[in-house]
Amino acid sequence: MKLFIASSLCWDYHPNEVITIAKENGLHGVELWAEHIYYHQANPAEIRIHAEKESIELTLHASSWDLNICSINKGIQEQSIAELKKSIDLASALGALHMTFHPGRLTVKKYLVDEHMRALVTNTKRLLEYAAVREVVLSVEMMEPIAKEILTEPKAMNYFLEQVGGGLQVTFDIAHTPLEESNQIYLKELQRVNSIHVSDSKRDQYHVPLGEGEINLEEILPCLAEKDLPIVLEGMDTGRSLFFLKKHLNYLHKEWKERKRSI
Known part of the structure; x- marks a missing residue:
């Protein structure tokens, strides 16, 4: 298992510090969030050098907040594409293994x-063309089944x-x-999975620490242990204690x- 941590678990720390935290905890890599890099005004070239020095692999989670690449509002749609192209440039500068991005969603639920x-298809093809020139692999994330989301189950994805068409990969999130x-x-059932996000989930809250939700972790974790893919521990933690990551x-x-004991 290639364990990564999402930099959102260490939001108050500079991206270079997150890389060091991953190294100190014996982890394989870091999935940097584009918003986290922008928040700290971090230099991607310096991040790449530090990651190479620490032998930590990088992936990138593209900007996603407030974006919708298939919005009915053409201004929102085009600005969202521009932001994702900016994230692709960032992934290229970082030397990231791939860039995960969110698909678009309905502007008004159940309509159009x-x-x-x-x-969504047209604009994803545009992003793939842009990414190919920059030698960046794109991975679209399957979303949670909430209002307005479109790609929420394997058949639809x-x-x-x-x-x-070819070239696009998939990020699977167990939460x-x-x-x-x-x-x-x-x-x-899912095709082309190249990255897996991991956290627990409750009926009233997504992305809680492992063991504090209702996901059948005993079923899925052994399957993940056999995967030679980035397994990214996810969550949002804006404090300095790293309590979420530690959990x-x-x-x-x-x-x-416990598993070793049972063998």
Whole structure:
């Protein structure tokens, strides 16, 4: 298992400090959030040098807040594409393994679905063309089944991949799978998965520390352990204590320790 941490777990720390934190905890890599880099006004060239020095691999989570690449509002749509192109440039400068980005969503739920999908396919192809020139691999994230989200289950995502064509990869987030569904089955059904986001989930809250939600972790974690992909511990923590990250790591250490005992 290639364990990464999302830099959003260490929001108050400079990206170079997050890389050091990952190194100190014996982790394989860091998924830097574009907004985190912008927030600290960090230099991507310096981040890349520091990561190479520490032997830490990098991926990038593109800007996603307030963006929608298939918005009915053409101004929002074009600005969202511009922001994602900016993230692609950032991924290139970082030497990131890939860039995860969020698909667009409905502007008004349940209305003009076909129009949104046409825009989503067209604009994703535009991003793929831009990324190819910069030698950046793109990975679209399957989202949680909430109002306005479009790509929320394997069948819809696989169909979208067919429409877009080759080149696009998929980021699977176990916290986005409905609690009544199986992450193991979702992962088996999804095509082109090259990255997996990990956190726990409750019925009233997504992305909580591992062991504090209702996901069947005993089912999915052994499957993830066999994957030679970035397994990214996710969450949002704006403090300095790193309590969220520590809870993730403590759970995993306990889980693997108990598993070894049972063998």
